[in-house]
Amino acid sequence: xxxxxxxxSMDCAEGRAANLPCNHSTISGNExxxxxxxxxxxxxxxxxxxxxxxxxxxxxSLIITEDRKSSTLILPHATLRDxxxxxxxxxxxxxxxxxAGTRLTVKP
Amino acid sequence: GAGVSQSPRYKVAKRGQDVALRCDPISGHVSLFWxxxxxxxxxxxxxYFQNEAQLDKSGLPSDRFFAERPEGSVxxxxxxxxxxxxxxxxxxxSGSRRAYxxxxxPGTRLTVT
Numbered sequence: 001x002x003x004x005x006x007x008x009s010m011d012c013a014e015g016r017a018a019n020l021p022c023n024h025s026t027i028s029g030n031e032x033x034x035x036x037x038x039x040x041x042x043x044x045x046x047x048x049x050x051x052x053x054x055x056x057x058x059x060x061s062l063i064i065t066e067d068r069k070s071s072t073l074i075l076p077h078a079t080l081r082d083x084x085x086x087x088x089x090x091x092x093x094x095x096x097x098x099x100a101g102t103r104l105t106v107k108p
Numbered sequence: 109g110a111g112v113s114q115s116p117r118y119k120v121a122k123r124g125q126d127v128a129l130r131c132d133p134i135s136g137h138v139s140l141f142w143x144x145x146x147x148x149x150x151x152x153x154x155x156y157f158q159n160e161a162q163l164d165k166s167g168l169p170s171d172r173f174f175a176e177r178p179e180g181s182v183x184x185x186x187x188x189x190x191x192x193x194x195x196x197x198x199x200x201x202s203g204s205r206r207a208y209x210x211x212x213x214p215g216t217r218l219t220v221t
Contacts, residue, residue: 034209042214042215043112043199043201043212043213043214043215044151044199044201044212045212046209046210046211049209085150087150096141096153096210097153098143098150098151098152098153099150100149100150101150
C-alpha cells in the first residue's frame with residue numbers, strides 16, 4: 001500500500017503558485033515525507049523531503065502539518081515545464097512505495 | 109557528473125523469450141533499486157540492493173524475475189519466459205549511503221508481443 005492519498009489531477013496557471021496536497025494519516029515517527037515528480041517518458045526526479053519541519057530548496061517548499069498527517073508541496077512560480085505527475089511518498093530508509101500521484105497541468 | 113544509465117532503452121521480446129535489463133548506477137552509490145511501472149501507474153517496487161547484497165526482493169512478481177548485482181555496482185534484472193503482463197517500463201534508481209534521495213535512470217521500456 002502507498003500510505004498516501006493525493007488528488008488525481010490539478011491545474012495551475014503559469015506563474016502562479018501550485019499547491020499539491022497529500023494525506024498520510026498513518027505515518028509513523030521514523031518515516032519521512034518525500035516528493036518526486038515524473039515528466040512524461042522520464043524517470044522520477046527527486047524534489048524534496050522532510051520529517052517534521054518545513055523545508056525549502058531551489059525547486060519547492062514542503063509544508064508538513066504539526067501532527068504530520070498531511071503535507072503540501074508548493075511550487076512558488078509554476079512554469080509549463082512543471083507539468084508532470086507528482087508523487088508524495090512516505091518512507092523509511094530503504095522502503096519507497098509510490099502511489100498514483102497527482103497529474104499537475106500548468107496552463108499558459 | 110554521469111547519472112544512472114539503463115540499457116537497452118527499448119526492448120521488444122516475443123512471449124516466452126528471456127530478457128536482461130542493465131542498470132549502471134551513479135559511481136559510488138551503495139543502494140540500488142528496481143521498479144516496474146505499468147502504463148498510467150506509479151512505479152512499483154521490485155527489489156533493493158545494498159552493495160552486492162539483495163536485502164529485499166519482496167516486490168518481484170514471480171520466480172521468473174531475478175536480479176543480481178555481483179560486484180556491488182552494475183545490476184541486471186532478468187525476466188525468464190516473458191509474458192504479456194511483463195510489458196512495462198523498468199526503472200532503476202541508486203542512492204548513496206548518507207543521502208536519502210534516489211536518482212532514477214530513464215528506464216527500459218519492455219514490450220512483450
